[in-house]
Amino acid sequence: MTLFLQQFVNGIALGSVYSLVALGLTLVYGVLKVPNFAHGALYMAGAYVSYVMLTSFGASYIVAMAVSVVVLAVLGGSMEWLVFRRLEGKTPVHSMIAALGLLFFMEGTADVIWGPTFRQVPTPFDGVVTLLGVNITEQRILVIVAAVVTMVGLYLLLKRTLVGMSIEAMAQDREGALLVGIDTRRVALLTFAISGALAAVAGSLIAPLLLVFPNMGELIILKAFVIVILGGMGSVPGAILGGYLLALAETMAGTYVSFAFSELIAFGLLVLVLVIRPTGLFQKGV
Amino acid sequence: MSAPLLRVEHLGMHFGGLKAVDDVDLDVPEGEITAVIGPNGAGKSTFFNVVSGFCTPTTGRVALNGVDVTGLAPHRIARLGVARTFQTTKLFPEAEVLDNVIIGRRQHTKSNVLDAILRTKRLRTEAAECRERARQALEFAGVLHLEALPVGSIPQEARKRVAIALALVAEPQLLLLDEPAAGINEEETSGLTALIRKVVESGIAVCLVEHKMRMVMDLSDRIVVLNQGKKIAEGTPEEIRGDPTVIDAYLGGSSHA
Amino acid sequence: MRLPPARGVALSLLLLTAILFPLLVDNPYLVSVVITAYVTAIAVYGLDVMLGYTGELSLAQGGFFGIGGYSAGILMATYEVSFWIALPAAVVMTAALGYVIGLAALRTRGDYFAIFTLAVGVMIVIIIERWEGVTGGTDGLIGIPPPSSIGPLRFDSLTAQYYLVLFFLVLTIYVVWSLVNSLVGRTFVAVRNSEELARAVGIDAGKTHQLSFVISAALAGLGGALYAVFLGYIGPAMGGVQMTFMMLVYLMIGGVASLAGPLVGTLLVTGLMQFLQAFAEYQMMALGPILVVVIIFFPKGLAGLAKLLPERWRR
Numbered sequence: 025m026t027l028f029l030q031q032f033v034n035g036i037a038l039g040s041v042y043s044l045v046a047l048g049l050t051l052v053y054g055v056l057k058v059p060n061f062a063h064g065a066l067y068m069a070g071a072y073v074s075y076v077m078l079t080s081f082g083a084s085y086i087v088a089m090a091v092s093v094v095v096l097a098v099l100g101g102s103m104e105w106l107v108f109r110r111l112e113g114k115t116p117v118h119s120m121i122a123a124l125g126l127l128f129f130m131e132g133t134a135d136v137i138w139g140p141t142f143r144q145v146p147t148p149f150d151g152v153v154t155l156l157g158v159n160i161t162e163q164r165i166l167v168i169v170a171a172v173v174t175m176v177g178l179y180l181l182l183k184r185t186l187v188g189m190s191i192e193a194m195a196q197d198r199e200g201a202l203l204v205g206i207d208t209r210r211v212a213l214l215t216f217a218i219s220g221a222l223a224a225v226a227g228s229l230i231a232p233l234l235l236v237f238p239n240m241g242e243l244i245i246l247k248a249f250v251i252v253i254l255g256g257m258g259s260v261p262g263a264i265l266g267g268y269l270l271a272l273a274e275t276m277a278g279t280y281v282s283f284a285f286s287e288l289i290a291f292g293l294l295v296l297v298l299v300i301r302p303t304g305l306f307q308k309g310v
Numbered sequence: 311m312s313a314p315l316l317r318v319e320h321l322g323m324h325f326g327g328l329k330a331v332d333d334v335d336l337d338v339p340e341g342e343i344t345a346v347i348g349p350n351g352a353g354k355s356t357f358f359n360v361v362s363g364f365c366t367p368t369t370g371r372v373a374l375n376g377v378d379v380t381g382l383a384p385h386r387i388a389r390l391g392v393a394r395t396f397q398t399t400k401l402f403p404e405a406e407v408l409d410n411v412i413i414g415r416r417q418h419t420k421s422n423v424l425d426a427i428l429r430t431k432r433l434r435t436e437a438a439e440c441r442e443r444a445r446q447a448l449e450f451a452g453v454l455h456l457e458a459l460p461v462g463s464i465p466q467e468a469r470k471r472v473a474i475a476l477a478l479v480a481e482p483q484l485l486l487l488d489e490p491a492a493g494i495n496e497e498e499t500s501g502l503t504a505l506i507r508k509v510v511e512s513g514i515a516v517c518l519v520e521h522k523m524r525m526v527m528d529l530s531d532r533i534v535v536l537n538q539g540k541k542i543a544e545g546t547p548e549e550i551r552g553d554p555t556v557i558d559a560y561l562g563g564s565s566h567a
Numbered sequence: 568m569r570l571p572p573a574r575g576v577a578l579s580l581l582l583l584t585a586i587l588f589p590l591l592v593d594n595p596y597l598v599s600v601v602i603t604a605y606v607t608a609i610a611v612y613g614l615d616v617m618l619g620y621t622g623e624l625s626l627a628q629g630g631f632f633g634i635g636g637y638s639a640g641i642l643m644a645t646y647e648v649s650f651w652i653a654l655p656a657a658v659v660m661t662a663a664l665g666y667v668i669g670l671a672a673l674r675t676r677g678d679y680f681a682i683f684t685l686a687v688g689v690m691i692v693i694i695i696e697r698w699e700g701v702t703g704g705t706d707g708l709i710g711i712p713p714p715s716s717i718g719p720l721r722f723d724s725l726t727a728q729y730y731l732v733l734f735f736l737v738l739t740i741y742v743v744w745s746l747v748n749s750l751v752g753r754t755f756v757a758v759r760n761s762e763e764l765a766r767a768v769g770i771d772a773g774k775t776h777q778l779s780f781v782i783s784a785a786l787a788g789l790g791g792a793l794y795a796v797f798l799g800y801i802g803p804a805m806g807g808v809q810m811t812f813m814m815l816v817y818l819m820i821g822g823v824a825s826l827a828g829p830l831v832g833t834l835l836v837t838g839l840m841q842f843l844q845a846f847a848e849y850q851m852m853a854l855g856p857i858l859v860v861v862i863i864f865f866p867k868g869l870a871g872l873a874k875l876l877p878e879r880w881r882r
């Protein structure tokens with residue numbers, strides 16, 4: 025039972041990160057219909073910015089994360105401004121190829137600056153809390169709490185602010201949004217910025233638990249795609265729920281079956297979805 | 311007595327709660343023009359989508375020459391002799407007019423990858439035949455002079471004629487035309503009317519969806535009226551012209567108010 | 568379809584240059600660079616069949632390249648099968664796998680298809696890395712012998728290998744050319760231009776996609792197998808997503824849906840990268856933005872530019 029609880033908490037922590045990454049991906053997809061392959065690189069960059077702030081500038085963890093959020097929001101926004109905006113009206117294939125270009129640019133840049141070495145990120149939250157016989161590192165608690173706070177913040181942003189409501193309106197009906205006078209370009213820019221910020225939070229939170237390296241975003245972005253396809257491309261609740269479910273399934277499978285099996289779950293799910301329902305499980309059919 | 315070319319029985323196409331087509335019976339006999347009319351959103355295009363296999367109906371069946379084809383894929387139905395055009399005139403963009411029409415003949419050819427690589431006689435004969443037929447279809451539709459132009463550069467009326475040529479090149483038994491005269495002027499419309507008459511005279515049955523009543527009345531042997539998915543009237547142009555339920559449907563029932 | 572005479576002459580000249588190249592250039596290193604470019608170009612032609620002519624972005628192309636390479640490599644190094652059997656076996660194997668993967672992947676189109684094939688590509692690398700007993704894991708597979716001789720023809724010299732690879736490249740270009748200029752190629756393009764209309768005129772869009780995907784995988788398999796044999800080595804990176812990305816860069820720079828595009832792009836970029844060896848570190852950092860610029864400003868690549876030029880001159 026303790027083992028189960030232990031793994032449950034670990035799964036929730038991992039799921040928090042999965043959900044944050046999937047959220048950024050799904051927001052951008054909802055608004056622009058671009059599957060942003062470079063999103064994993066934003067997550068990687070977010071982790072590196074925090075790493076630099078912590079190690080080179082001696083910033084506190086919270087400050088490091090805040091800086092990372094700002095930098096990545098700018099980076100995400102400039103992706104839209106410099107690249108995707110210019111591909112408006114072209115086929116989705118064009119945007120996808122551009123996204124791949126951005127992905128390899130960012131990974132290549134990280135490789136040039138920091139090299140392929142795995143970096144350990146220090147955290148002040150290295151204590152352990154014991155609860156019902158379960159040992160939880162403070163960092164994991166921080167991950168879970170910060171993710172929930174971020175998600176609530178995102179929810180309020182989407183539902184309570186004009187910007188957020190325009191994002192939702194545009195995700196539902198781009199032409200309609202244009203007709204009712206929404207500045208679709210500004211909304212697209214903001215959506216990318218928000219998606220960058222979410223990736224930064226996720227990258228900064230996970231960094232001390234895992235290692236930081238240039239390709240760290242490659243696997244998680246695929247998992248995020250699986251989550252987003254399962255939850256319905258563009259769906260916010262789908263991304264959150266899917267993130268936690270996949271992470272729990274993976275941790276449990278890793279504990280009770282085998283690690284190799286846990287890694288296959290995401291791909292297995294993807295195949296399953298395609299075979300059963302290519303448009304996504306929770307999405308309305310065409 | 312032989313079965314009609316197209317027979318549709320109790321056809322229903324429901325999208326969630328919306329019954330876009332609701333229990334429709336309809337026959338299209340050989341050699342005639344049958345028009346399907348009705349106000350916007352009546353389910354006319356959806357009816358075509360079901361008949362041509364793009365939608366699998368919720369209820370009922372579709373039969374061609376007495377053979378049940380309900381739920382077959384669009385390319386299978388096409389190969390059974392049903393050609394169609396789309397409401398928003400569809401052509402293959404980024405291709406020239408002749409190339410557009412050639413592909414319409416592909417369903418009658420057998421050349422495969424091996425033929426292509428070995429450049430067999432079959433491939434060469436078929437390719438030449440497709441080209442010849444495509445030019446004939448373009449000539450029939452009166453647009454042969456445009457054969458070398460990219461489809462993006464030709465006027466709307468010509469596009470509509472090319473779309474008809476593309477449908478005809480397969481030598482269908484039944485041609486479904488979805489608003490062929492939308493967005494063109496009076497004169498062009500009468501030209502198109504003449505073309506459609508020529509199509510029927512060549513032995514192809516036509517099922518026509520159109521809002522332009524003059525054209526419908528001029529051409530049709532029979533008219534079927536849909537409203538909110540349901541068939542509300544059927545008859546000759548004269549019968550339909552004076553039918554109060556039809557007038558009601560078009561006026562949205564406001565005459566009762 | 569007959570070629571216009573001017574193009575025929577140009578082609579013959581090109582072929583002659585390619586044939587004379589190893590005799591004129593007495594630089595084994597350069598010859599081996601060109602060999603690498605040729606084998607990669609074969610796989611890039613495969614990518615073009617799917618992306619350029621059928622309109623779907625397959626991100627498993629690197630994975631298929633790896634499968635071709637490992638199939639040939641394992642057969643030849645581990646089981647000592649002759650190259651002349653291993654090569655076709657590798658191509659068939661890759662094509663068969665492409666067929667099976669296509670059954671699932673082609674239930675989707677567009678972005679979903681790209682995502683799914685990306686996942687397949689990543690999975691292929693993971694399997695290669697984990698299946699150590701067979702593939703040599705992350706170390707890769709070494710000791711793949713050169714092709715055995717047939718009669719008096721020996722393939723242990725670099726020049727002989729160059730001609731063998733050139734033969735397969737020309738064969739690939741011929742196959743792609745004859746497909747594109749046939750009713751089959753027209754069918755691919757019709758499905759790319761409008762799948763809905765293609766179905767309405769009686770084309771089985773599913774089968775067409777499946778065929779294109781299998782051809783695309785087979786060419787990747789051929790390229791990969793030749794690559795493994797001529798390097799004598801294959802590692803997991805050759806089946807990786809980065810490999811797919813490189814192929815995409817070659818294709819986009821050369822120009823999609825053009826017969827010369829894949830070869831020109833591959834030769835040009837691999838050639839430049841050799842000249843700029845000193846900056847190898849910056850390769851990905853530079854290629855990423857180049858790809859983005861190409862996609863935004865020259866989506867038809869060099870082939871597209873070349874088509875524009877004569878029109879300007881005529882004025």
Ligand SMILES: Nc1ncnc2c1ncn2[C@@H]1O[C@H](COP(=O)(O)OP(=O)(O)OP(=O)(O)O)[C@@H](O)[C@H]1O
Nearest residue numbers: 310325330348349350351352353354355356357397
């Ligand atoms: N794929 C679909 N999913 C959901 N609803 C649909 C679908 N296709 C059509 N409908 C709905 O079915 C109804 C009938 O539409 P349809 O396009 O058949 O009308 P129509 O008679 O062709 O109208 P118009 O004259 O404007 O072309 C409409 O309310 C439409 O919104």
Ligand SMILES: [Mg+2]
Nearest residue numbers: 354355356397
């Ligand atoms: Mg309609």
